[in-house]
Amino acid sequence: MFFSLITSAAALLSLVAIPSAQAARLDVVVGGPGVLKFNPEFVTAAVGDKVVFSFRQKNHTATQSSLANPCTKAPGGFDSGFVPVPDSNTGGPYPPAEFTVKDLKPVWVYCAQGSHCSAGMVFAINPGPGQFAQFKSAATGSSAAAPAAAPTSAAGSTDFKVVVGGPGKLLYDPANIKAKVGDTITFEFHQKNHTVTQSTFANPCRALGLTSTTGQVGFDSGFVPVADSETTFPTWTIRVNDTTPIWGYCRQGNHCGQGMVFAVNSVDTGPNSFDAFQAKAKSVNGTSGASPTTAPTSGALSKGIGCWFTLVMVGIVTGLTL
Secondary structure, eight states: HHHHHHHHHHHHHHHHHHHHHHEEEEEEEETTTTTOESSSEEEETTOOOOEEEEEEESSOEEEEEOSOTTTSTTOOOOBOOEEEEOTOOOOOOOOEEEEOOOSSSOEEEEESSSTTTTOOEEEEEOOOHHHHHHHHHHHHHHHOOOOSSSSOOOOOOOOEEEOOOOOOOOEEEEEEEETTTEEEEEEESSSSEEEEEEOOOOSSTTTTTHHHHSSOOBOOOEEEEOTOOOOOOEEEEOOOOSSSSSSEOOSSTTTTGGGOEEEEEEBSTTTBBBHHHHHHHHTTTTTTOOOOOOOOOOOBBOSSSSSSEEEEEEEOOOOOOO
């Protein structure tokens, strides 16, 4: 009887240990010099396995989508955010993002940078027979455009270019634009390390998700470091969905408090004008925000939109500040 109990206990411990012992690490390279691709493009994984995305040049994401909509972020899906890697980084270390497989359902992923997805930069975990080819075909079939830094605007719409920062500059140029529904705004990041973060007129230097009483969460590019020597610049694009004014700021240090704010469709004069918004930002000196003021260098990175899967980012490029 004693032997039987010991044997059962040992068997139970052995069974408990099996998942941990068999968990695998599946490495996926994202991008590279002149490369718009996840390598490999799909993997077969077991529950508990870790898929580790290793980001290479230039600036890519690993963003969850769906089979039906390959180039659109899935509600509640994970998103690494943009991970810029300079051309000068030829030997690593390369910033990773880790995803733990929770079940055996297919997981669909794409790069949200410009038209990278429509150029075929997609990835899958556990696709069914023929499904990955279907997924990639749907992504590339949505646009025949060549790889570009910013998406092509729809017919009749305009893509506005806004330069963010630059040597010795704490500004968006232009900082105040008029756009119609369907237009896009492409932010081109220059030196040193800035963000494009949505706020409100009442709280110019605080992220919208921290001040909204309706549960609304604003957009946020995340920190985008650009070295002084860089001659090519990463971009990030938003689409205008209505004519309601959009307010934004840079959440690096006290950049907002020094007037680094922008607006879309603000009124020209009066108490709710762009000038009034910028003056309000300067009056609080950027101290009203509870957002992080420096780029993360390790640990968990999250973006507060929905319930995302566990996505841990470590070793992000160290932030450069003015």
